[in-house]
Amino acid sequence: MKRVKEDEHLLISNTVLVNDKKNSTEIINDLVLQKPNGKLLGIPLRLHIYNLARPNIDSILTARYYNPDDPNTGAKKLLSVKQYNAWVRSKKNFNEWLIKTGEAPAIFDESRAERTATALKKYYFSKGWFDVETSFDAQKDSTKRARVTYNVKTGDPYILDSISTFIKTPVMDSIYQNQLKSKSLVVSGEQYDEANFSAERDRLTERLRNLGFYHFGQDYITFDLDTINTNKKINTELYIADRAVREEDSITREPFKIYRIKEVNIFTDFKNENRNARISDSIAYQDYNLYSFDELKYRPKAITDAVFIHKGDLFRDIDRTRTYRYLSELRAFRYPRIEYVENEADTTLTANVFLVPRKKFELTGSFEISQSNIQTVGFAASAGLVIRNIFRGAETLEISGLAAIGSSRDASDSKDQFFDINELGGNLRLSIPRFFLPFNTDRIIPKYMSPSTRVSLNWTSQRNIGLDKQAFTGSVNYNWFPSTKVTNNLDLFNVQFVKNLNTDNYFGVYQNSFDRLNQIAQNIDYIADDTNLSIPTGADTFINDVLSGDTVLTPQDDDYIDVNNISQRKDRLTENNLIFSSSFNYVKNRRESLFDNDFSIIRLRLEVAGNLLSNISRAFNLPRNDDGRYEVFGVPFSQYVKTEVDYVKHWDLGRKNVLAVRSYFGIAIPYGNSNNIPFAESFFAGGPNDIRAWTAYNLGPGSSFSTNEFNEANFKITLSAEQRFNILGRLNGALFVDAGNIWNVFDNVEDDRATFDGFQSLEDMAVGSGFGLRYDFGFFVLRGDIGFRTYDPSRPLGTRWFKDYNFSNAVYNIGVNYPF
Template identity: 80%
Template structure:
């Protein structure tokens, strides 16, 4: 079987190669001159062992051309371009003796020149998209050998020797072997310090020395010395030494001895004071903040104007060229530079960050004016206010496990500093359309989701609470509050609905990589519309009821319980359900048809009931990604939500009556009570040369209790779709091993695991191969179907597995993604018959997405 698979792969490779060669010129040597050689291979031997790490690969100044399935496709594309395109175009289209110039009689001069330019642009596109042949260059090979020597020298192998050998053949191919002999590494031995300024020397020995990154017994590593220099500079600039800089720190390394031991001297020089014609050395001094001046409406055009308004508040001086429009505390809360404290560089950084997050000012600037006499600093903070009123518009392309693709537009009015405390009020209206249809079902309209709504949001740059939280969450964590009221009307999957939401939310950032979010109150009221049309939406359930009703003679074979597209408050289908469950038909409890009717009724009741959710939740996110170009990082997300506890306790305390189902109600609607938690972990590895490996693991569970025996539809979990297990369309996977034909399958527990290898194909085109695994189950709720419930570790055999591949195009600001998923392990089939069934393109799922799935 393995041999057959290999032969199939090899045959496919050959067919692809033949196709390309038929379309393009496959002479890879086309642009290689007779006296040149094409570089085909680099080998790096370190102490006679091959080294293929990305670190070493990045040191190579010249590399062979990239390939796709062993084919140098980009070289072939490059070879299609003409190197002397200008002279060719002139000869063909600007030569009066050439018949091609007859096109001038059909086109205007401007059109004719545009036509010629298009030819040149296409030729340039071929060059840019393709890749020039990698011609062996001995000078670059020498630079590579030197780079290898410098690298290993920087890591402590001071006696390293490097060389290279080039093998050239008669076919003008060249292969280079680089040889590195490291010798024995040098190790740090004695470490001394020579610190000129006594106060810095005392601080180093009492506090800074303990965290040193260079220690006795370490192998020498230049990176450790650079990191130690950065650490000491940061610590000293945060300890009052305003004039201190990195250049004052040097290391004197002695490697004279023959025992591979290094004697290191840490040298911190005195401050250099430059005069007109000389430099003098003086000890560093600690500077303190003498004054903090805040100019709240500074602009270049009024820099020479007179201050008309000033306020002193908590040791801060606030100045304004016009009337002061802010409450002083709103401004001073954003300033971390405090009068009387020693200078700390981190205070300036935190102030910049907080002021930026306020979104009330443009281009904040902080200047320090030193006074050498008393070693003090005057800090001047210059703020340029943004416009008070601003119209906002946004357009988004989005995707989720609900939407295959969605388009949203919003417009609104933003009012800054509405209560003179740097608050921002946003009033907006939104509209969106989206598609959730199964790609294989051509009967549905494509855009089957739409939404209209309004939103009122107040952002407050501090915690909006009746008590002080400074000791628990200091202001350097940038605490903020958000109060939101919104109303939406949706034509959604399933039944249409209206939703009203109110939230009181708090955000803070304990560190640069950690975000905390607390919904103190989140109140949602969801009203389902057109509930009488339930069987017009859930036609599978309706068809099953008709089949049962005909089977027991409840209706004739040519009759129907109702037209499922005509809304009705109480339809014949509802009457039939009532008769079955009321034992008024031939069906009795325990019959499979009776169980089916009961399950349909339970599902209908849950999906048509209005929901009142009064919850609190906490979200934790730790994102280790440094920037947009960092492809080696991890993200951890954790969420905990508690719903209904407050209302339940109040209901019990006031001994409120229960409804016929034994549930408390508020305004005639039973409120939901549950606990829900989600854990999401994503890890990316940068493999170099635009290759990346990514994994995702997800677990979520929502457990009803107290006033609920099931989870609201909006809080349930779904499986499948372009961001999930991609071999199944959204909602079509699960629950468990059940072969459900429901339009929208959901449950209250979910497990997902995914792995994806991403690689560059050509220019902005990237490819990926992936494996997804996961499923949903019911647990601790009122669902009794064994196939749909999670009964312990044995249920893990019902985890579905999908595999496939995809192509992505990177537009820069977003990625357009297409994935093809194949059902590799289908838990809806019988055990022993689940692997690689319908594993073909006709049964594959085709996903279109925006950005990466994780």
């Protein structure tokens, strides 16, 4: 037993027996103060790493490399003095790394075992087993190993019986009896639980401080418990003392008083250097007093809407909390501060709100150099201007622009200019800290939900990138928070217009489709084996000849079907898109903090597009194009309904072990003016945050074996499960299984392999499995996953399981943070 001394024993296991039954729940395991060395697949890996380190490294290095009696020590003849010393230090640094990365032997400590037994006793006592007895037994063997068993005998639990109250302040006693008592967390007939008493103390403190009791605090609440001769029954008395008033050298008691707000003063441009300066501008607005050391730069309503403290109201802690939050969300002020000044004569409070404005104008900018599979080198620069309080209502206007140039990989083979890629863009976004509507919504969505409006316009133009595009988007968006865990988002209008400028380059971009088309043309002797279809004329002519029956192919031939699919995809991806939609997003996140590993998140989204334009077109009896579709400015608009459901659940299994699952369902159904879904609104499968055994866009649809660069469809199902565990230090591991696919449904795709035809199509659900490593840097997690194709639906039935299940056919993913 390396590193274990003669009189020591290595702790091998802990067992907790509660009334002679083993208990290994997370709560009980956390109470055990000394644990055996951690294991990976049954092996104490970190212990072995620690044992590789030398405890007396300094003396070893001195004797081996700095021995004055041996002039030929080490590599002195080969290295300079500086190099030699650095080489020796590296050995010491490596030894320190082994110690830091590894884990010292868990030597059994009897004092810590005694403390564990005491902790177990305190825990069960706090849960109502007042007669609990605990002990431990350490079994030590000749191999210097120790196994510890903790024994807990709980006895019978104590039950709450009578519950009485003694509240010194009469007005507080009246409020408790009439408003607070019925929802008490301390209930007669239940088993005693210390946590319930603590939670009840918190509840009463919060409620009373929100009912005007400005000086009240938790320390005034006590519970007296009587268990003498009660046959394991507990008689409880809730006692709330009078207010303690400290005077010079004594403390007196007096009843608590209810305080109201006498005045609310808002200092809109407070700074420390202005503390003794004179107010130069002031205004009274709806019972608020607004003061400014310079000219008042805000409309009064814009400020008072953010303040939940009202003149004449009872003092409420929650009003202060909501005011802080709303003022921070305005992004117009730094360090908001709220102070209450007590007016003892009439039991009122003066609330002073101090605001420190941010700068009205702020410039932003960035510059980056990039490289990709499209360009050998690219340069991009962006600049922006932030204007705060632009309309004197705490609004924020952000104006930004983007310019980029690059050199494509083909530029060096041409006599054209070197920088043959360019992109220009502009963005305008106005944030308004309230709902911008012609009617009042306060009764439906109160101010405490932090309602806000965002209006944005965006334009981009790309040249020599794919098909070359011009895109314009505009939206009016509303956001609000019904609770700390729920977020609602409504896109009242969202307009997207995409114009393809270079559709003749389609087969130059989607080379896989062109190669398949060219191969079919050669197979049927449409062109010679050593020639290729020209782009775009030759490829387009061949497609037209096939579909019009001017070749040897018939609609029943697989090659004919492939040409038809290529034609449909080309038409879809080269057409201009106009999307006029509205959508609603709902998110409920039960996670308490970044360290909470036991939570759930549900995301719901509903989007409807094209209905308004369709109704207007029908109302005015507008003409249809040759395909029977209405157009706006010469572009057919999209009409569809789209919904998505995303549910994530995490279970904390203790000792840095987490089980995470995800289920996702999405469907987009075209109707009316559309028979398919725009590419930008389609679903894809694969990638580091999806089915990880396939690269992004490479899976599906259905059981089809597509060679398209981008595979997409309008129906998607994804199911994932991941077991996360700690390996050593900040290095974590994961085992995962992903299942899912995409299909076409209710659209114009006719390929049976790519369409969803009912429950039988679920046999085309792909399954990937694998493992990964994650390194936690604290502020982000670097993730690497290896996915293996466990069930491949593109293969014939009977040959889908565990084919190509090896590292050479695996998919290697790198990502930042967890996939879900």
